[in-house]
Amino acid sequence: MYSLLLAIIYVAFVSLGLPDSLVGSGWPVMHEDLAVPLAYAGIITMLIAGGTIASSLLSERLTRRFGAGLVTAVSVGMTAAALLGFSVTGSFWVLCLWAIPYGLGAGAVDAALNNYVALHYAARHMNWLHSFWGVGASISPFVMSHAITSGLGWSGAYRIIGVVQVVLTGLLLASLPLWGKVHPRVPAHDAEPSTHDGEPTFTHDGEPAPAHEPTTRGGHVPLATALRIPGVPLVLLAFFAYCALESTSILWASTYLVTDRGVTPATAAAFASLYLLGITGGRFLAGFVADRVGDRALIRGGFLTVALGVVLIALPLPTPVLALAGLVVAGLGSAPIYPAIIHSTPVNFGRNSSQAIIGIQMAAAYSGSTFMPPLFGVLSGWVGLWIFPLFVGVLAVLGLVMSERLSGLVARRASTSVPSSDAAASRTP
Template sequence: MLHLLLAVIYISFISLGLPDALLGSAWPSMYGEFGVPVSCAGAVSMIIAVGTIISSLQSDRLTRRLGAGKVTAVSVGMTAAALFGFSASRSFLQLCLWAVPYGLGAGSVDAALNNYVALHFASRHMSWLHCMWGVGASLGPYVMGYALTGGGGWNLGYRYIALLQIVLTLFLLLSLPLWRTPAGGGTEADPGPAMTLGQILRIPGAKAVMAAFFCYCAIEQTAGLWASSYLVLQKGVPAETAAGYASLFFAGITVGRALSGFLTMKLSDSRMIRLGQGIIAAGTAALLLPLGERAALAGLIFIGLGCAPIYPCIIHSTPEHFGAEKSQAVIGVQMASAYAGTCLMPPLFGLIANHITASLFPVYLLALWALMVLAYETLLRSGGKVA
């Protein structure tokens, strides 16, 4: 039964990744139809992100009341409904309204699933599950492209993904009995009181892990968003070549997480995180030094490989640092910090590139890296258990 539940969770992670890149791939076909500027994609993305932050902060309360299985099923159902809403939208305002349940569904399921896996499964599964999320995020644009090239339009692309989410919701509802007997025994839902945000922030190491997560996600999203522009503007790489190079960053993350799953059998979470940090530093140095186009390409791949183990290993080590009874609450604020980093820091570099110079891209990444390392080492010294 445990293996069957694990299979359901793996499918869930693939499905969760499917909608994440849809807006970016569909927006060139959408904004003209709605009669809005191309920049309005940022508004939709921001609404989704704010909803995700709010639901992440409420994940402890919801999971204690309903259990991870029900939270996951309800959240995926909300996402499916929101995607159908996207597909049926005829105005930009409708799109923004449907972005609210989209974001609220995404945050709860992310925090609940990550905590469940951290509590009941080995670190290798956390790495492989996040690798599966990358597979889903890569497949989403292909589904949208199939709908667009087939003449169905972006509406049909969203509808395809919504149907897949509905199928997943049914699977999750049928799997609910499996969630009631976790690997460690006992009942799935914890009837104890949920922690308030103030109580969470007073836990030794909580602020440090939030800062580490904020900086990590800022590095990942800034690199993914601005790598291509940096290569074009500073390295003289042709735009079409730069786009291919930038995609290797995401390939590095996906492949790196597949490899990380095997490495976690030999290395602890803390060693995996430090290893990833070292590889990011090497990749950033390759971008920073005047070593030419090939070095820049290698640098992006290394940054992706270095990013690979950090996110899953920080999450997996949360019960070790803070205890199983507090892990859901802490993972909730970690998710909120992650989304805050993805929302705030890439646009900040955009302002720097616009008003100063895009050549500061590796310097910006290096500064975030230094803060991440400092925050993580502070966590390890805070008195919590080291994974």
């Protein structure tokens, strides 16, 4: 059952990545067919992001009531319906309406699946699963290209991916009996079971609680309560910073290389794609060492490697070779950060609180990836694109500092064996 459900979750992560590149890859044709300006893509992406943030924040309540399996299945079904809706509409404003369930489904399934994997599977699987997400995101532009060149049009690409999502929805519904039979993992790498007055403490699942995992009790954890748990603001800032630097690099790195480093557009585009391939390949490689080195080391090493890549990009040398290499290095450094932050959440904040906190983390992630690239665009218009490595570097330092402060807080909690977040959660009516 463990392996069968894991295989289904792997397929789900590939399928989750499939829709994410469709709007960007198809918009040059879509906006002409819909008779709207090119800039209207921002409206679609903002609506999707808004729905994603909202459903991420609601994911904890939904998952507690209906279970991770059913929430995942229904959310994928919503995404499938939205994609099929995209495929049959010829109006931009109807497209905007379909973008709402598109975002709502994406946010809920992302938070529910990430929390389930964090609770039940080892760190290597979290890295590999997110690598498979990158595979799905890389495939969809080819699906869009094939649909356009074969005469199916951009709507054909949405129809193909929509049908894939419908099939996945059926598979997830059929797998519902398995979700409750896979036992939660015992986090054994980063901590030993904690004790209080010489007796071991336990999570609400009846498992030994690691020394730095706050023992948790109770049911629903409201948003306000989750935000008051010590360390949560730190992890939210770290996650916001990471997703902001990743999305800013994806959107602006190629333009920076062309305008400020004299790289040809073709070369810049190729190396910008290598940044994404570095993330995907880096997560696959990180999976082989994740269980041995631990989430904290992966996060620290990831941010430091990104910082090294940024330094290489910024060096004012007459040749752009190091800048191009720096972009690849930054991609490899980015690879383990997202999965490791997610995977460490139950250990850092307790199993009972993890779904609520992962939902908030997803909202912080989407906020960073949605709002920071446009902010960089505004700043670079005022100051110049030369600030790209400085902008990304500041985000990398912010992420590193916040994650290190969280590690220090967790270490102090482990040394005193005080389940601080449990007290905050237990005060909630």
